[in-house]
Amino acid sequence: MAFEFTKRKLLAQKSLSRYRQRFCVQQAAVSSSQTHNAKIIVDGKTYINFSSNDYLGLNNHAQINKAMQEGIDKFGLCSSSSSLVTGYHYAHQALEEKICQWLNKPKCLLFSSGFAANVALFNALGQSPDQEKGTDGGHFFLDKLSHASMLDGAFSSKAKVKRFAHNNTAQLSQLLSKSDSINKLIASEGVFSMDGDKAKLSELAYLAKEHDAWLYLDDAHSIGVIGEQGQGSVGLLNDHKAGQANIVMATFGKAIATSGAFLACNENLHDYLINFARHYIYSTAISPALAWATIKSIELIQQEQWRRDKVVELSDLLMQLLDKSIEIIPSDSSIHAILIGDEQKALKISEQLKNNGIWLTAIRPPTVLVGSSRLRVTICTNHNHNDIRHLANCLNEALI
Ligand SMILES: Cc1ncc(COP(=O)(O)O)c(C=O)c1O
Structure with a gap:
């Protein structure tokens, strides 16, 4: 069959725990305030989204939608x-x-x-x-x-x-x-x-x-x-x-x-x-x-400088609350990479976090080097202190 290799390559991805799938976000859960919150709904279940690149929480902003x-x-x-x-x-x-x-x-x-x-x-x-x-x-x-x-x-x-x-x-x-x-x-x-x-x-x-x-x-x-x-x-x-x-x-x-x-x-x-x-x-x-x-x-x-300040404040809070034994790449941006290493382990922790209402995608090769699979946490302006506390508790539980 023509392009038979496509099947073989997919099987290989699965055996290496590198198989990728999409998940359909049914909707963003909008809070009552003007800024929407950082929650997403997938398969009817609500998660705090720690994998979004909406760093300043501007997606779905009323003034941008109006424009x-x-x-x-x-x-x-x-x-x-x-x-x-x-x-x-x-x-x-x-x-x-x-x-x-x-x-x-x-x-x-x-x-x-x-x-x-x-x-x-x-x-x-x-x-x-x-x-x-x-x-x-x-x-x-x-x-x-x-x-x-x-x-x-x-x-x-x-x-x-x-x-x-x-x-x-x-x-x-x-x-x-x-x-x-x-x-x-x-x-x-x-x-x-x-x-x-x-x-x-x-x-x-x-x-x-x-x-x-x-x-x-x-x-x-x-x-x-x-x-x-x-x-x-x-x-x-x-x-x-x-x-x-x-x-x-x-x-x-x-x-x-x-x-x-x-x-x-x-x-x-x-x-x-x-x-x-x-x-x-x-x-x-x-x-x-x-x-x-x-x-x-x-x-x-x-x-709105406060949006940048909030990312810094929430990132600092996460660093304070995470157990010191957790390997995390030093950063002063929104992105905080927690190094896991093995693909399967990263996937397992990501699944475990889902059971706790947290969406945190495991990043695996070839996006990152072999042996450096990670949980890439993004802190956004529309997270709140409780979101960060919940994330830190769940990560501490899963990783130490
Ligand atoms: C560093 C970097 N450059 C370029 C891109 C591509 O940008 P876009 O998503 O607009 O294609 C991305 C994002 O996906 C990125 O992370």
Whole structure:
């Protein structure tokens, strides 16, 4: 039979405890206050959700929903074309301008997803060597823990790709010194998705400056959550003497609580991407109504510091309550990774937690390295003290 291997590969996944399944969330359980709570209903049972990326609790926010409806009324739900045909609406332009002001970047471009933005960027910059056009193909240097979309983009480009050990800037420095390319790109996540720790931003910026390389930051997990107005890692680097990130990508699908993504950069790269980024050129522009709603979400993120403060407060509480013998990766983001190791054990604990009304997905290879399966806890603004106490008690019981 054609593609028989698909069956074999699925069986192998099962035997390795790496088989993945979807669960249908019937609805989010909305509380009486304006901010919805962090509960989900699956198969008729209610759980406190500790696996969501809605870090600031903005999903289903009344003002964002209202802006979405307003956007539908003004522009329609669909852009009806790619951006280079007639899909680029006033809502997209307004959102781009909002992001540029927020992040202090000259230009910004919207994509249908963070995955698409990452692949587009690496593919567009990693060109075939051509002396006449002044490109040697380029060298990309990626942190080992970079997201799958960065890796896919880099490896499917024409550039040479090197990966440095996680946050090992000494190794990165050596690799950069050995490179003879004139087109070097250092790429890292701002906050790492599965570990929750931060990149060594100023060291990366210094190395980029020293080696005349560009610095690319995927800020998917820092946007909204870090920085005085939630600008993410890029906010930490603004006015830094080491320099800034040349290109910043962030998705709208996490703290911003809508959908889609942006790439912020200088005017020249912006123009280049409009002309050469295939995921931009050959894809329907994001919904203009979503763009309109995203502007409202960013306004709330800028104004409501209390949302970031609450994540810090609840994260501190969890750390205080967890037994000290539990292995947890140090983090000052929303993401707290509890290392379990074995896939089966991680799955078992995740199931046990479900019986206690807690939804905490076990993260297993290939998302993380073999032997580093984990419970990735995300603390969100709409959790409360009782949620955290319940989680800590259940984890202490399951793990010690
Ligand atoms: C670090 C990182 N980059 C990119 C993406 C992709 O973003 P999106 O979900 O918008 O495709 C994700 C999330 O899934 C992510 O965690």
